[in-house]
Amino acid sequence: MIPFSGNPLDRASEKRTDAAWLAAKRSDSSSLILPMWKLNPFLLGPENAKGPLEAGFLRPGLAEKLVGPDACCVLLGLEKGNALFALDVSAAPDPASQGPLAGLGHFREMRSAAMSGGLPEKDIAILGQAKAMLDWHRRHGFCANCGAATALADAGYRRRCEACNTDHFPRTDPVVIMLATHTDPELGDACLVGRGKQFPRGMFSALAGFVEPGETIEEAVRRELMEEAGVKTGKVSYYATQPWPFPSSLMIGCFAEAENRDIVVDQNELAEAFWLEKSKARALIAGERTDGLFVPPAVAIAHHLIKAWAEG
Ligand SMILES: [Zn+2]
Numbered sequence: 001m002i003p004f005s006g007n008p009l010d011r012a013s014e015k016r017t018d019a020a021w022l023a024a025k026r027s028d029s030s031s032l033i034l035p036m037w038k039l040n041p042f043l044l045g046p047e048n049a050k051g052p053l054e055a056g057f058l059r060p061g062l063a064e065k066l067v068g069p070d071a072c073c074v075l076l077g078l079e080k081g082n083a084l085f086a087l088d089v090s091a092a093p094d095p096a097s098q099g100p101l102a103g104l105g106h107f108r109e110m111r112s113a114a115m116s117g118g119l120p121e122k123d124i125a126i127l128g129q130a131k132a133m134l135d136w137h138r139r140h141g142f143c144a145n146c147g148a149a150t151a152l153a154d155a156g157y158r159r160r161c162e163a164c165n166t167d168h169f170p171r172t173d174p175v176v177i178m179l180a181t182h183t184d185p186e187l188g189d190a191c192l193v194g195r196g197k198q199f200p201r202g203m204f205s206a207l208a209g210f211v212e213p214g215e216t217i218e219e220a221v222r223r224e225l226m227e228e229a230g231v232k233t234g235k236v237s238y239y240a241t242q243p244w245p246f247p248s249s250l251m252i253g254c255f256a257e258a259e260n261r262d263i264v265v266d267q268n269e270l271a272e273a274f275w276l277e278k279s280k281a282r283a284l285i286a287g288e289r290t291d292g293l294f295v296p297p298a299v300a301i302a303h304h305l306i307k308a309w310a311e312g
Contacts, residue, residue: 003114003299004243007125009077009084016075016155025083026073032057032082033073034127035066035089036134037096040107041127043119047106053118055127056105057084065100066092074133074156076126086130088137110245115299125243132245136170139247144168175249176220177208179305180231182258182275191281191309192231192258193295194265194273202292204276206302208251221254229273230264233257239308242301251301255309281310 015021025031034057035042042056042063064071064087072088089095096106108116110131114124133156140159143150148163159168180192193204209224211217218236225231233256242251265273276284284295285307296302 001121002240002242002301002304003121003124004128004245005125005241006121007077007129007243008122009079009126009129011077012075012083013157016157022075022155025075026085027060028083029059030082031060032084033060033063034058034076034084034086034130035063035095035101035107036086036130037092037107038090039131039135039138040109041113041130042096042101042105043108043113044105047108051118053113053116055119055123058101058104062100063087063089063095066095072134072137072152072156074130074137076129076133084126086134088134090138111299115297128243128245132172132243132248133170135245135247140168171248172243173249174211174217174252175208175244176211176217176224176252176254177206177301177305178221178225178236178254178256179206179302179309180225180229180233180256180258181309182261184261187261189278190261190275191278191306192225192229192263192273193276193306194229194270196269197271199271202289203294203296204274205296205300206253206305207270207273208302211252217252217254221256225256225258228266228269230262230266232259232262234259239305240301244301253301253305255305278310281306285310 044054044056066089074086076084076086095101143161145166146164148161150159150161153160183189194207195204207224207228211220221236222233225233235257237255239253239255244251261275263273280290283290295306
């Protein structure tokens with residue numbers, strides 16, 4: 001499964017406006033609270049422990065002691081009828097080493113938690129949802145329309161500006177990530193990979209970019225490939241999507257059929273780009289460092305796109 005997908009929670013959107021139900025669930029002993037500190041989720045156990053990791057879902061009454069009643073709290077959903085909330089405890093100075101959580105666990109950066117390989121897939125998806133939601137609240141304390149302070153509503157799925165009577169909703173930004181492919185009777189199959197300027201040395205990936213207003217997914221795929229690598233593509237096909245909580249994107253994985261192998265790299269976007277042969281792609285996905293090259297880890301949808309094509 002692609003990391004951050006497969007969230008098992010019933011989002012219970014019909015309950016979000018029921019203040020009495022929410023208040024009861026916040027203190028119900030069957031409910032669970034995930035504390036997040038500076039957008040890092042709480043994990044049980046020591047930081048350097050080997051082996052499987054466990055998400056820090058706690059019974060009510062523990063993490064709440066760290067912050068005031070106005071701390072941002074979001075309903076993530078229901079699992080077998082039990083409510084799960086995310087609570088922002090960033091106001092506490094060092095909650096992993098002092099106070100009610102001391103000795104129970106640690107806070108870990110979201111990307112590193114997902115990449116550790118120790119967390120169950122469903123928990124990575126839930127932690128990603130929590131990260132994206134709390135991140136949105138942290139950045140939307142003021143109304144984009146009039147500048148007044150906004151207040152959390154609907155269990156975290158709305159922010160309300162009373163000054164200008166406007167509602168704001170959590171956003172998800174669509175990003176296309178695409179693997180251009182080309183089949184040639186003599187050269188064989190190849191896919192286009194590029195190295196972003198910020199990438200670690202040797203790492204190559206599928207190209208990506210934000211979908212712009214007034215644009216379809218297919219149009220965004222063709223535009224980005226043309227802009228970044230000068231590659232002209234025809235047919236675009238959908239592969240899969242991935243919620244990507246950095247801060248709130250939806251990665252839309254696609255394949256695009258290139259018309260030829262001409263490349264004109266936009267030096268502002270990419271350090272370099274080239275056509276990668278299928279056999280080499282298969283070796284890189286298997287973890288071999290052919291010619292010092294490597295592809296993104298399995299936490300990224302790019303890895304799955306390259307893998308699906310190379311092994312398909
Ligand atoms: Zn306003």
